[in-house]
Amino acid sequence: MKIKFDQNMDPRGAVLLRQAGHEVSTVKEQNLAGAEDAVIAEVCKKELRCLVTLDLDFANAVVYQPQEYFGLVVLRHPKPTAGRLLDLVRQLNTALLTMNPIHKLWIVEPGRIRVRE
Secondary structure, eight states: OEEEEOTTSOHHHHHHHHHTTOEEEETTTTTOTTOOHHHHHHHHHHHTOEEEESOGGGGOTTTSOGGGSSOEEEEOOSSOOHHHHHHHHHHHHHHTTTOOOTTOEEEEETTEEEEEO
């Protein structure tokens, strides 16, 4: 799967997903750090990439309608630490073995994924 890691994501998560065979690019690698959310969203559309982020703005399905994107994945943890967020990336990676986020919004929380189409 083609994935874009937002600037708020730990780059070690990108490494985990690359090791699992996903094609991952990051906002930082493309010199898009600090860009508006709408710009990041458009880049993801053009590149046919699923966005993985901590930014709750992307969970607003009225503004970012899931059917327009190749996946919007928002990671949420009630007590976020670097280690716990990496655990959510691992959980995402496991889910990608059997599920597809294209045209969906996934909210990845410890032990569950909420899906909105």
